[in-house]
Amino acid sequence: MEFYLRVEGVNLGNFVYDTSDLATIRGGSLLLLDAMDIVEEEIITHILQPKRTALQKQLDHCIAELNKVKREKTRLKEEKNRLKKDLKKGIGNYTITKGASWGLFKFQAGLDEALVLEKAVKDRFNNDNQYKHACFVVNVYSPEQKNETYQVSRAKVQTLNRRQQLMEPSIAISLKGNEACAIDKIRPSESKEHLPGTQEKDYISKSVSVRREYGKDVKKSGRFYSNRTNNSRFSNLSPTKDLSQLCHCKNNLHHSHLKNKMAFIYIDGNEFGKKQQRCKDSQEQRMFDRRVREGRDHLLNALLLEITRDNTDEKWFNGQLLRLETLLWGGDEIIWVVPAWQGWWMLKRFYQLANQHIYLESKNGNREDLYHGASIVFCKHKTPIRTIDSLARKLADNFAKTKGLKKKNMVAYQILESFDHAGANISEYRRMLIDGLSENDQDLLIPAEEMQNIENGICELKALEFPRRKIHQIVHCYRNENSCKAAELIKKICNESPHDSDHEKKLKQNINRLLDQFKTIFTNSPVFWIHLLELWDYVGFEPVESGLKEEV
Numbered sequence: 001m002e003f004y005l006r007v008e009g010v011n012l013g014n015f016v017y018d019t020s021d022l023a024t025i026r027g028g029s030l031l032l033l034d035a036m037d038i039v040e041e042e043i044i045t046h047i048l049q050p051k052r053t054a055l056q057k058q059l060d061h062c063i064a065e066l067n068k069v070k071r072e073k074t075r076l077k078e079e080k081n082r083l084k085k086d087l088k089k090g091i092g093n094y095t096i097t098k099g100a101s102w103g104l105f106k107f108q109a110g111l112d113e114a115l116v117l118e119k120a121v122k123d124r125f126n127n128d129n130q131y132k133h134a135c136f137v138v139n140v141y142s143p144e145q146k147n148e149t150y151q152v153s154r155a156k157v158q159t160l161n162r163r164q165q166l167m168e169p170s171i172a173i174s175l176k177g178n179e180a181c182a183i184d185k186i187r188p189s190e191s192k193e194h195l196p197g198t199q200e201k202d203y204i205s206k207s208v209s210v211r212r213e214y215g216k217d218v219k220k221s222g223r224f225y226s227n228r229t230n231n232s233r234f235s236n237l238s239p240t241k242d243l244s245q246l247c248h249c250k251n252n253l254h255h256s257h258l259k260n261k262m263a264f265i266y267i268d269g270n271e272f273g274k275k276q277q278r279c280k281d282s283q284e285q286r287m288f289d290r291r292v293r294e295g296r297d298h299l300l301n302a303l304l305l306e307i308t309r310d311n312t313d314e315k316w317f318n319g320q321l322l323r324l325e326t327l328l329w330g331g332d333e334i335i336w337v338v339p340a341w342q343g344w345w346m347l348k349r350f351y352q353l354a355n356q357h358i359y360l361e362s363k364n365g366n367r368e369d370l371y372h373g374a375s376i377v378f379c380k381h382k383t384p385i386r387t388i389d390s391l392a393r394k395l396a397d398n399f400a401k402t403k404g405l406k407k408k409n410m411v412a413y414q415i416l417e418s419f420d421h422a423g424a425n426i427s428e429y430r431r432m433l434i435d436g437l438s439e440n441d442q443d444l445l446i447p448a449e450e451m452q453n454i455e456n457g458i459c460e461l462k463a464l465e466f467p468r469r470k471i472h473q474i475v476h477c478y479r480n481e482n483s484c485k486a487a488e489l490i491k492k493i494c495n496e497s498p499h500d501s502d503h504e505k506k507l508k509q510n511i512n513r514l515l516d517q518f519k520t521i522f523t524n525s526p527v528f529w530i531h532l533l534e535l536w537d538y539v540g541f542e543p544v545e546s547g548l549k550e551e552v
Helices: 022-068 071-094 111-127 150-167 207-222 224-228 241-248 271-276 280-306 341-357 384-398 427-434 449-461 468-479 484-492 504-523 529-534
Strands: 002-010 095-098 103-106 134-140 192-194 201-203 263-270 325-330 332-337 358-360 365-367 373-380 410-415
Touching: 002 150, 022 071, 022 095, 022 103, 022 111, 022 325, 095 280, 111 134, 111 263, 134 150, 150 280, 201 529, 224 280, 241 263, 241 280, 241 332, 263 341, 271 280, 271 325, 280 341, 280 358, 332 341, 332 384, 341 373, 341 449, 373 384, 373 468, 384 410, 384 427, 410 449, 410 529, 449 504, 449 529, 468 484, 468 529, 484 504, 504 529
Parallel strands: 373 410
Antiparallel strands: 002 103, 002 134, 095 103, 192 201, 263 332, 263 373, 325 332, 358 365
16 A cells, blocks of 8 residues: 655744754754654664665674674774665655655555554654654555545645644643743753853753753754765864854954844745645655755855855854854755854855755756745844744745745845834834835845845945945935935035046046946835945945045
8 A cells, every 4th residue: 555654843933942042942953854864764664674674684783793893893883884874775765855844755555554654653753852842743644546646645644734733732841840941931840950151050841951952962063064965074063052152253353343243044945835736746746855955955065165164264263163053954944043244145155056056957957946035134142033033034924935026036134223123013114114215115125146246336335435324314315205305415425526536536436336236236216225224234344445535
Protein backbone atom coordinates (compact mmCIF):
# COMPACT_ATOMS: atom_id res chain seq x y z
CA MET A 1 0.00 0.00 0.00
CA GLU A 2 1.02 3.57 -0.61
CA PHE A 3 1.14 5.91 2.38
CA TYR A 4 1.86 9.56 3.04
CA LEU A 5 3.32 10.69 6.34
CA ARG A 6 3.04 14.36 7.28
CA VAL A 7 4.68 15.80 10.36
CA GLU A 8 4.48 19.43 11.45
CA GLY A 9 5.62 21.44 14.44
CA VAL A 10 2.68 23.64 15.44
CA ASN A 11 2.00 26.52 17.84
CA LEU A 12 5.54 27.73 17.22
CA GLY A 13 4.99 30.97 19.09
CA ASN A 14 5.11 28.95 22.31
CA PHE A 15 8.40 27.26 21.42
CA VAL A 16 10.46 29.90 19.59
CA TYR A 17 9.33 33.46 20.33
CA ASP A 18 7.92 32.99 23.83
CA THR A 19 11.03 34.59 25.37
CA SER A 20 13.38 37.47 24.57
CA ASP A 21 16.46 35.37 25.37
CA LEU A 22 18.52 34.98 22.20
CA ALA A 23 19.93 31.54 22.98
CA THR A 24 16.44 30.19 23.75
CA ILE A 25 15.02 31.60 20.50
CA ARG A 26 17.98 30.25 18.55
CA GLY A 27 17.72 26.81 20.17
CA GLY A 28 13.97 26.49 19.58
CA SER A 29 14.31 27.48 15.93
CA LEU A 30 17.18 25.09 15.27
CA LEU A 31 15.50 22.22 17.09
CA LEU A 32 12.48 22.55 14.83
CA LEU A 33 14.70 22.74 11.78
CA ASP A 34 16.41 19.48 12.80
CA ALA A 35 13.15 17.73 13.71
CA MET A 36 12.51 16.30 10.24
CA ASP A 37 15.88 14.53 10.39
CA ILE A 38 14.42 12.54 13.28
CA VAL A 39 11.46 11.55 11.11
CA GLU A 40 13.85 10.37 8.41
CA GLU A 41 15.71 8.30 11.00
CA GLU A 42 12.45 6.60 12.00
CA ILE A 43 11.63 5.89 8.35
CA ILE A 44 15.06 4.33 7.98
CA THR A 45 14.47 2.22 11.09
CA HIS A 46 10.94 1.06 10.30
CA ILE A 47 10.70 1.16 6.50
CA LEU A 48 14.08 1.42 4.82
CA GLN A 49 16.21 -0.54 7.27
CA PRO A 50 14.65 -3.98 6.70
CA LYS A 51 15.40 -3.54 3.00
CA ARG A 52 19.00 -2.50 3.64
CA THR A 53 20.06 -5.08 6.26
CA ALA A 54 23.47 -5.70 4.73
CA LEU A 55 24.52 -2.08 5.06
CA GLN A 56 23.04 -1.91 8.56
CA LYS A 57 25.10 -4.93 9.67
CA GLN A 58 28.23 -3.26 8.32
CA LEU A 59 27.35 -0.08 10.18
CA ASP A 60 26.73 -1.96 13.44
CA HIS A 61 30.02 -3.80 13.05
CA CYS A 62 31.83 -0.55 12.33
CA ILE A 63 30.41 1.13 15.43
CA ALA A 64 31.36 -1.86 17.60
CA GLU A 65 34.91 -1.85 16.26
CA LEU A 66 35.12 1.87 16.85
CA ASN A 67 34.46 1.32 20.56
CA LYS A 68 37.03 -1.51 20.84
CA VAL A 69 39.98 -0.27 18.83
CA LYS A 70 40.89 3.27 19.81
CA ARG A 71 44.02 3.39 17.67
CA GLU A 72 41.85 3.01 14.58
CA LYS A 73 39.43 5.66 15.70
CA THR A 74 40.01 8.07 12.84
CA ARG A 75 39.76 5.43 10.12
CA LEU A 76 36.65 3.83 11.59
CA LYS A 77 34.94 7.20 12.03
CA GLU A 78 35.41 7.90 8.36
CA GLU A 79 34.10 4.43 7.51
CA LYS A 80 31.12 4.92 9.81
CA ASN A 81 30.23 8.22 8.20
CA ARG A 82 30.52 6.71 4.72
CA LEU A 83 28.25 3.80 5.60
CA LYS A 84 25.73 6.11 7.25
CA LYS A 85 25.71 8.19 4.11
CA ASP A 86 25.17 5.10 1.98
CA LEU A 87 22.40 3.93 4.29
CA LYS A 88 20.62 7.28 4.02
CA LYS A 89 20.87 7.47 0.25
CA GLY A 90 17.52 5.78 -0.07
CA ILE A 91 15.77 8.32 2.19
CA GLY A 92 15.63 10.77 -0.71
CA ASN A 93 13.01 8.57 -2.30
CA TYR A 94 10.85 8.86 0.81
CA THR A 95 11.23 12.57 1.58
CA ILE A 96 9.04 14.75 -0.64
CA THR A 97 9.64 18.10 1.08
CA LYS A 98 11.06 19.47 4.32
CA GLY A 99 10.26 22.95 5.60
CA ALA A 100 11.57 24.81 8.64
CA SER A 101 9.32 22.80 10.98
CA TRP A 102 7.38 20.31 8.87
CA GLY A 103 7.89 17.50 6.39
CA LEU A 104 5.93 15.35 3.93
CA PHE A 105 7.05 11.80 3.19
CA LYS A 106 5.88 8.93 0.99
CA PHE A 107 6.48 5.20 1.39
CA GLN A 108 5.15 1.74 0.52
CA ALA A 109 4.12 -0.48 3.44
CA GLY A 110 1.37 -2.59 4.93
CA LEU A 111 -1.21 -0.93 7.17
CA ASP A 112 0.27 -2.35 10.38
CA GLU A 113 3.75 -1.27 9.35
CA ALA A 114 2.56 2.28 8.57
CA LEU A 115 0.81 2.59 11.93
CA VAL A 116 3.95 1.36 13.69
CA LEU A 117 5.93 4.11 11.97
CA GLU A 118 3.36 6.76 12.92
CA LYS A 119 3.51 5.67 16.57
CA ALA A 120 7.31 5.49 16.48
CA VAL A 121 7.61 9.09 15.26
CA LYS A 122 5.14 10.30 17.91
CA ASP A 123 6.95 8.37 20.64
CA ARG A 124 10.31 9.68 19.47
CA PHE A 125 9.18 13.30 19.86
CA ASN A 126 7.20 12.70 23.07
CA ASN A 127 10.06 10.89 24.82
CA ASP A 128 12.94 13.02 23.57
CA ASN A 129 14.32 15.31 26.29
CA GLN A 130 14.37 18.23 23.85
CA TYR A 131 11.45 17.71 21.48
CA LYS A 132 8.90 16.73 24.14
CA HIS A 133 8.62 20.44 24.95
CA ALA A 134 7.39 21.26 21.43
CA CYS A 135 4.05 20.43 19.80
CA PHE A 136 4.06 18.10 16.78
CA VAL A 137 1.20 16.58 14.81
CA VAL A 138 1.92 13.26 13.08
CA ASN A 139 -0.41 11.46 10.67
CA VAL A 140 -0.15 8.74 8.04
CA TYR A 141 -2.67 8.52 5.24
CA SER A 142 -3.25 6.04 2.44
CA PRO A 143 -5.18 7.15 -0.68
CA GLU A 144 -8.78 6.05 -0.34
CA GLN A 145 -9.26 5.52 -4.06
CA LYS A 146 -6.98 3.95 -6.62
CA ASN A 147 -7.11 6.94 -8.94
CA GLU A 148 -6.83 9.58 -6.18
CA THR A 149 -4.49 12.34 -7.32
CA TYR A 150 -1.38 13.37 -5.42
CA GLN A 151 -2.82 16.83 -4.85
CA VAL A 152 -5.92 15.39 -3.17
CA SER A 153 -3.88 13.01 -1.00
CA ARG A 154 -1.55 15.82 0.05
CA ALA A 155 -4.52 18.00 1.07
CA LYS A 156 -6.13 15.17 3.04
CA VAL A 157 -3.04 14.32 5.09
CA GLN A 158 -2.61 18.02 5.86
CA THR A 159 -6.25 18.13 7.00
CA LEU A 160 -5.50 15.25 9.39
CA ASN A 161 -2.64 17.33 10.82
CA ARG A 162 -4.94 20.32 11.33
CA ARG A 163 -7.60 18.18 12.98
CA GLN A 164 -5.02 16.73 15.35
CA GLN A 165 -3.71 20.22 16.14
CA LEU A 166 -7.22 21.37 17.14
CA MET A 167 -7.59 18.39 19.47
CA GLU A 168 -4.39 19.03 21.43
CA PRO A 169 -3.15 21.79 23.77
CA SER A 170 -1.30 24.68 22.15
CA ILE A 171 1.63 24.37 24.56
CA ALA A 172 3.55 21.41 25.95
CA ILE A 173 3.73 21.81 29.73
CA SER A 174 5.41 19.64 32.32
CA LEU A 175 3.33 18.85 35.38
CA LYS A 176 6.36 19.22 37.64
CA GLY A 177 7.19 22.45 39.42
CA ASN A 178 5.30 25.04 41.43
CA GLU A 179 7.12 28.19 40.33
CA ALA A 180 6.61 30.09 37.07
CA CYS A 181 9.57 30.22 34.68
CA ALA A 182 11.44 33.51 35.10
CA ILE A 183 12.02 33.78 31.34
CA ASP A 184 8.86 32.67 29.51
CA LYS A 185 6.54 33.55 32.45
CA ILE A 186 4.24 30.64 31.50
CA ARG A 187 5.63 27.16 32.15
CA PRO A 188 6.12 25.72 35.64
CA SER A 189 9.65 25.20 36.88
CA GLU A 190 11.11 22.95 39.55
CA SER A 191 14.77 24.00 39.64
CA LYS A 192 16.90 27.14 39.65
CA GLU A 193 19.45 27.95 36.96
CA HIS A 194 21.65 30.90 36.07
CA LEU A 195 19.75 33.67 34.31
CA PRO A 196 21.11 34.77 30.91
CA GLY A 197 24.02 37.18 31.25
CA THR A 198 24.09 37.17 35.06
CA GLN A 199 25.39 35.12 37.97
CA GLU A 200 21.96 35.15 39.59
CA LYS A 201 19.79 32.06 39.75
CA ASP A 202 16.04 31.77 39.32
CA TYR A 203 13.44 29.21 38.37
CA ILE A 204 13.81 28.21 34.70
CA SER A 205 11.45 25.77 32.98
CA LYS A 206 12.87 22.66 31.33
CA SER A 207 11.59 23.84 27.95
CA VAL A 208 13.58 27.10 28.13
CA SER A 209 16.61 25.33 29.60
CA VAL A 210 16.96 22.69 26.86
CA ARG A 211 16.41 25.23 24.08
CA ARG A 212 19.02 27.59 25.50
CA GLU A 213 21.58 24.79 25.80
CA TYR A 214 20.82 23.51 22.31
CA GLY A 215 21.10 27.00 20.87
CA LYS A 216 24.45 27.63 22.55
CA ASP A 217 25.99 24.25 21.72
CA VAL A 218 24.88 23.97 18.10
CA LYS A 219 25.88 27.47 17.08
CA LYS A 220 29.17 27.51 19.03
CA SER A 221 30.42 24.52 17.06
CA GLY A 222 29.36 26.09 13.77
CA ARG A 223 27.60 22.87 12.81
CA PHE A 224 24.57 24.68 11.50
CA TYR A 225 26.52 26.66 8.91
CA SER A 226 28.93 23.86 7.99
CA ASN A 227 26.09 21.34 7.59
CA ARG A 228 23.96 23.64 5.43
CA THR A 229 26.84 24.71 3.19
CA ASN A 230 28.79 21.43 3.26
CA ASN A 231 31.81 23.62 3.96
CA SER A 232 34.00 22.62 6.91
CA ARG A 233 35.68 26.03 7.07
CA PHE A 234 32.59 27.34 8.86
CA SER A 235 32.64 24.63 11.55
CA ASN A 236 34.46 26.86 14.02
CA LEU A 237 32.21 29.89 13.64
CA SER A 238 30.82 31.07 16.96
CA PRO A 239 28.12 33.73 17.29
CA THR A 240 27.94 36.52 19.80
CA LYS A 241 26.26 35.32 22.96
CA ASP A 242 23.58 38.02 22.94
CA LEU A 243 22.32 41.01 20.98
CA SER A 244 24.33 43.41 23.12
CA GLN A 245 27.56 41.79 21.88
CA LEU A 246 26.20 41.60 18.35
CA CYS A 247 25.48 45.35 18.21
CA HIS A 248 28.36 46.76 20.23
CA CYS A 249 31.09 48.65 18.39
CA LYS A 250 33.88 51.11 19.11
CA ASN A 251 33.15 54.81 19.06
CA ASN A 252 35.75 55.70 16.42
CA LEU A 253 34.19 53.82 13.49
CA HIS A 254 32.18 55.29 10.60
CA HIS A 255 29.12 53.38 11.76
CA SER A 256 29.51 54.07 15.50
CA HIS A 257 26.32 56.20 15.47
CA LEU A 258 24.47 52.87 15.08
CA LYS A 259 26.03 51.36 18.18
CA ASN A 260 23.55 49.12 20.05
CA LYS A 261 21.15 49.01 17.11
CA MET A 262 20.24 45.93 15.09
CA ALA A 263 18.65 45.04 11.79
CA PHE A 264 15.98 42.32 11.80
CA ILE A 265 15.59 40.83 8.30
CA TYR A 266 12.62 38.70 7.26
CA ILE A 267 12.53 37.11 3.78
CA ASP A 268 9.67 35.09 2.34
CA GLY A 269 9.30 33.47 -1.07
CA ASN A 270 6.50 34.81 -3.25
CA GLU A 271 3.90 32.13 -3.99
CA PHE A 272 6.28 29.25 -3.25
CA GLY A 273 3.39 27.49 -1.53
CA LYS A 274 1.15 27.90 -4.57
CA LYS A 275 3.87 26.56 -6.84
CA GLN A 276 4.13 23.47 -4.65
CA GLN A 277 0.36 23.06 -4.61
CA ARG A 278 0.40 23.01 -8.41
CA CYS A 279 2.84 20.09 -8.43
CA LYS A 280 0.93 17.19 -9.94
CA ASP A 281 2.93 14.38 -8.35
CA SER A 282 5.35 13.81 -5.49
CA GLN A 283 8.40 13.73 -7.77
CA GLU A 284 7.62 17.19 -9.16
CA GLN A 285 7.26 18.61 -5.65
CA ARG A 286 10.40 16.77 -4.51
CA MET A 287 12.40 18.37 -7.33
CA PHE A 288 11.01 21.83 -6.54
CA ASP A 289 11.89 21.44 -2.87
CA ARG A 290 15.38 20.14 -3.63
CA ARG A 291 16.12 22.90 -6.12
CA VAL A 292 15.11 25.64 -3.68
CA ARG A 293 16.97 24.09 -0.73
CA GLU A 294 20.15 23.53 -2.72
CA GLY A 295 19.96 27.07 -4.11
CA ARG A 296 19.63 28.55 -0.64
CA ASP A 297 22.49 26.45 0.69
CA HIS A 298 24.72 27.66 -2.17
CA LEU A 299 23.63 31.23 -1.41
CA LEU A 300 24.48 30.81 2.28
CA ASN A 301 27.90 29.41 1.40
CA ALA A 302 28.68 32.37 -0.88
CA LEU A 303 27.41 34.84 1.72
CA LEU A 304 29.49 33.35 4.53
CA LEU A 305 32.61 33.27 2.36
CA GLU A 306 32.29 37.03 1.94
CA ILE A 307 31.44 37.70 5.58
CA THR A 308 34.31 35.60 6.99
CA ARG A 309 36.95 36.64 4.46
CA ASP A 310 38.57 38.73 7.18
CA ASN A 311 37.83 37.60 10.73
CA THR A 312 39.38 40.79 12.09
CA ASP A 313 36.79 42.96 10.32
CA GLU A 314 34.92 44.67 13.16
CA LYS A 315 31.86 45.19 10.97
CA TRP A 316 31.24 41.43 11.16
CA PHE A 317 33.24 40.25 14.17
CA ASN A 318 33.26 41.19 17.83
CA GLY A 319 36.63 39.73 18.71
CA GLN A 320 36.33 36.19 17.32
CA LEU A 321 32.52 36.13 17.56
CA LEU A 322 30.37 36.42 14.43
CA ARG A 323 27.79 39.21 14.36
CA LEU A 324 25.13 37.12 12.60
CA GLU A 325 22.10 35.27 13.94
CA THR A 326 20.10 32.94 11.70
CA LEU A 327 16.81 32.52 13.56
CA LEU A 328 14.88 30.85 10.74
CA TRP A 329 16.15 28.83 7.80
CA GLY A 330 13.91 26.45 5.94
CA GLY A 331 10.96 26.20 3.63
CA ASP A 332 10.69 29.57 1.89
CA GLU A 333 11.45 31.79 4.91
CA ILE A 334 14.65 33.25 6.34
CA ILE A 335 15.22 35.41 9.41
CA TRP A 336 18.57 37.06 10.07
CA VAL A 337 19.61 39.46 12.80
CA VAL A 338 22.72 41.54 12.11
CA PRO A 339 24.12 44.84 13.39
CA ALA A 340 22.23 47.85 12.01
CA TRP A 341 25.27 48.95 10.03
CA GLN A 342 25.27 45.67 8.08
CA GLY A 343 21.51 45.30 7.54
CA TRP A 344 21.30 47.01 4.16
CA TRP A 345 24.33 45.17 2.82
CA MET A 346 23.02 41.80 4.05
CA LEU A 347 19.62 42.12 2.38
CA LYS A 348 21.08 43.63 -0.80
CA ARG A 349 23.59 40.77 -1.07
CA PHE A 350 20.85 38.18 -0.50
CA TYR A 351 18.94 39.41 -3.53
CA GLN A 352 22.07 39.53 -5.69
CA LEU A 353 23.01 35.95 -4.76
CA ALA A 354 19.42 34.69 -4.96
CA ASN A 355 19.35 35.79 -8.58
CA GLN A 356 22.33 33.52 -9.18
CA HIS A 357 21.29 30.50 -7.13
CA ILE A 358 17.53 30.35 -6.45
CA TYR A 359 15.53 29.66 -9.60
CA LEU A 360 13.83 26.78 -11.37
CA GLU A 361 14.51 25.11 -14.68
CA SER A 362 11.64 23.96 -16.86
CA LYS A 363 11.66 20.61 -18.61
CA ASN A 364 12.90 22.25 -21.79
CA GLY A 365 15.78 23.87 -19.91
CA ASN A 366 14.38 27.40 -19.69
CA ARG A 367 14.98 29.41 -16.53
CA GLU A 368 12.01 30.33 -14.31
CA ASP A 369 12.78 33.11 -11.88
CA LEU A 370 11.62 32.96 -8.27
CA TYR A 371 10.84 36.10 -6.27
CA HIS A 372 11.02 37.12 -2.62
CA GLY A 373 9.30 39.78 -0.56
CA ALA A 374 11.32 41.04 2.38
CA SER A 375 11.24 43.42 5.30
CA ILE A 376 14.01 44.95 7.36
CA VAL A 377 13.46 46.63 10.72
CA PHE A 378 16.15 48.85 12.24
CA CYS A 379 15.75 49.17 16.00
CA LYS A 380 17.48 49.15 19.37
CA HIS A 381 18.97 45.83 20.39
CA LYS A 382 16.80 45.64 23.51
CA THR A 383 13.59 45.60 21.48
CA PRO A 384 11.75 42.29 22.17
CA ILE A 385 12.37 39.85 19.33
CA ARG A 386 8.76 38.67 19.34
CA THR A 387 7.57 42.25 18.79
CA ILE A 388 9.97 42.82 15.90
CA ASP A 389 9.20 39.45 14.34
CA SER A 390 5.49 40.31 14.28
CA LEU A 391 6.17 43.73 12.77
CA ALA A 392 8.55 42.34 10.14
CA ARG A 393 6.02 39.75 9.00
CA LYS A 394 3.30 42.41 8.74
CA LEU A 395 5.58 44.63 6.67
CA ALA A 396 6.38 41.83 4.26
CA ASP A 397 2.89 40.34 4.01
CA ASN A 398 0.93 43.60 3.90
CA PHE A 399 3.23 45.64 1.69
CA ALA A 400 6.17 43.87 -0.01
CA LYS A 401 4.15 40.77 -0.98
CA THR A 402 0.80 42.30 -1.89
CA LYS A 403 -1.18 41.59 -5.04
CA GLY A 404 0.57 42.89 -8.11
CA LEU A 405 4.04 42.47 -6.56
CA LYS A 406 4.24 38.68 -6.62
CA LYS A 407 6.62 38.69 -9.57
CA LYS A 408 8.86 41.39 -8.15
CA ASN A 409 11.52 41.50 -5.46
CA MET A 410 10.38 44.23 -3.09
CA VAL A 411 11.59 45.41 0.32
CA ALA A 412 9.60 47.14 3.06
CA TYR A 413 11.70 48.79 5.74
CA GLN A 414 10.93 50.46 9.04
CA ILE A 415 13.07 52.63 11.33
CA LEU A 416 12.08 52.34 14.97
CA GLU A 417 13.57 54.60 17.60
CA SER A 418 11.60 52.66 20.19
CA PHE A 419 9.70 49.43 19.79
CA ASP A 420 6.26 51.09 19.96
CA HIS A 421 7.24 54.00 17.72
CA ALA A 422 5.02 52.81 14.86
CA GLY A 423 2.00 52.23 17.08
CA ALA A 424 -0.47 49.39 16.69
CA ASN A 425 -1.62 50.30 13.17
CA ILE A 426 1.38 50.02 10.89
CA SER A 427 -0.65 50.86 7.78
CA GLU A 428 -1.85 54.13 9.27
CA TYR A 429 1.65 54.98 10.43
CA ARG A 430 3.09 54.47 6.95
CA ARG A 431 0.35 56.62 5.41
CA MET A 432 1.20 59.39 7.87
CA LEU A 433 4.87 59.04 6.95
CA ILE A 434 4.20 59.99 3.31
CA ASP A 435 1.47 62.54 4.02
CA GLY A 436 1.84 65.41 1.59
CA LEU A 437 4.33 63.57 -0.61
CA SER A 438 2.27 60.64 -1.94
CA GLU A 439 -1.08 58.91 -1.55
CA ASN A 440 0.27 55.47 -2.45
CA ASP A 441 1.93 53.61 0.43
CA GLN A 442 3.66 51.36 -2.11
CA ASP A 443 5.93 54.33 -2.77
CA LEU A 444 7.60 53.43 0.53
CA LEU A 445 8.77 50.11 -0.92
CA ILE A 446 12.29 49.57 -2.24
CA PRO A 447 12.80 47.60 -5.49
CA ALA A 448 15.51 45.11 -4.52
CA GLU A 449 17.40 45.61 -7.77
CA GLU A 450 17.79 49.32 -6.89
CA MET A 451 19.37 48.79 -3.47
CA GLN A 452 22.90 49.18 -4.82
CA ASN A 453 21.98 52.36 -6.73
CA ILE A 454 20.31 53.83 -3.64
CA GLU A 455 23.37 53.04 -1.56
CA ASN A 456 25.71 54.56 -4.14
CA GLY A 457 23.57 57.70 -4.35
CA ILE A 458 23.44 58.25 -0.59
CA CYS A 459 27.20 57.67 -0.33
CA GLU A 460 27.82 60.28 -3.01
CA LEU A 461 25.48 62.82 -1.39
CA LYS A 462 27.32 62.36 1.90
CA ALA A 463 30.66 62.76 0.15
CA LEU A 464 29.36 66.02 -1.34
CA GLU A 465 28.38 67.11 2.18
CA PHE A 466 24.76 67.49 1.18
CA PRO A 467 23.13 69.21 4.19
CA ARG A 468 20.84 66.75 5.89
CA ARG A 469 18.95 69.52 7.66
CA LYS A 470 17.73 70.62 4.24
CA ILE A 471 16.16 67.20 3.73
CA HIS A 472 14.26 67.69 7.00
CA GLN A 473 13.12 71.14 5.88
CA ILE A 474 11.96 69.92 2.45
CA VAL A 475 9.99 67.02 3.95
CA HIS A 476 8.47 69.38 6.52
CA CYS A 477 7.28 71.67 3.72
CA TYR A 478 5.65 68.84 1.80
CA ARG A 479 3.92 67.53 4.92
CA ASN A 480 2.51 70.98 5.58
CA GLU A 481 1.15 71.19 2.01
CA ASN A 482 3.70 73.82 1.05
CA SER A 483 5.18 72.28 -2.09
CA CYS A 484 6.12 75.76 -3.38
CA LYS A 485 8.36 76.36 -0.38
CA ALA A 486 9.88 72.90 -0.87
CA ALA A 487 10.61 73.75 -4.51
CA GLU A 488 12.32 76.99 -3.43
CA LEU A 489 14.56 75.12 -1.00
CA ILE A 490 15.50 72.57 -3.66
CA LYS A 491 16.20 75.36 -6.16
CA LYS A 492 18.43 77.15 -3.68
CA ILE A 493 20.47 74.00 -3.08
CA CYS A 494 20.72 72.84 -6.68
CA ASN A 495 20.58 75.82 -9.02
CA GLU A 496 23.83 77.41 -10.10
CA SER A 497 24.51 81.06 -9.36
CA PRO A 498 26.67 83.50 -11.38
CA HIS A 499 28.72 83.96 -8.23
CA ASP A 500 29.48 80.24 -7.85
CA SER A 501 33.04 79.08 -8.25
CA ASP A 502 33.83 76.28 -10.70
CA HIS A 503 34.06 73.92 -7.73
CA GLU A 504 30.61 74.90 -6.45
CA LYS A 505 29.12 74.58 -9.94
CA LYS A 506 30.54 71.07 -10.22
CA LEU A 507 29.09 70.13 -6.81
CA LYS A 508 25.61 71.35 -7.75
CA GLN A 509 25.75 69.51 -11.08
CA ASN A 510 26.55 66.29 -9.22
CA ILE A 511 23.74 66.90 -6.72
CA ASN A 512 21.25 67.48 -9.55
CA ARG A 513 22.42 64.27 -11.21
CA LEU A 514 21.94 62.27 -8.01
CA LEU A 515 18.51 63.74 -7.23
CA ASP A 516 17.41 62.94 -10.79
CA GLN A 517 18.53 59.36 -10.23
CA PHE A 518 16.44 59.11 -7.07
CA LYS A 519 13.42 60.55 -8.91
CA THR A 520 13.81 57.85 -11.57
CA ILE A 521 14.10 55.05 -9.00
CA PHE A 522 10.94 56.20 -7.23
CA THR A 523 8.87 56.95 -10.35
CA ASN A 524 9.25 60.73 -10.16
CA SER A 525 7.51 60.90 -6.79
CA PRO A 526 8.82 63.41 -4.21
CA VAL A 527 8.59 60.55 -1.70
CA PHE A 528 12.27 59.90 -2.44
CA TRP A 529 12.98 62.69 0.09
CA ILE A 530 11.41 60.45 2.76
CA HIS A 531 13.73 57.61 1.75
CA LEU A 532 16.74 59.93 1.99
CA LEU A 533 15.63 61.11 5.41
CA GLU A 534 14.90 57.63 6.77
CA LEU A 535 17.88 55.76 5.31
CA TRP A 536 20.56 58.43 5.73
CA ASP A 537 21.97 56.94 8.95
CA TYR A 538 21.65 53.31 7.85
CA VAL A 539 23.12 53.29 4.35
CA GLY A 540 26.57 54.34 3.13
CA PHE A 541 29.31 54.87 5.71
CA GLU A 542 32.08 56.28 3.54
CA PRO A 543 34.13 59.08 5.11
CA VAL A 544 33.28 62.59 3.95
CA GLU A 545 36.00 64.12 1.82
CA SER A 546 34.79 67.48 0.51
CA GLY A 547 31.64 69.08 -0.77
CA LEU A 548 28.80 71.48 -0.38
CA LYS A 549 28.99 73.76 2.64
CA GLU A 550 26.25 73.77 5.26
CA GLU A 551 25.47 77.44 4.76
CA VAL A 552 23.96 76.81 1.31
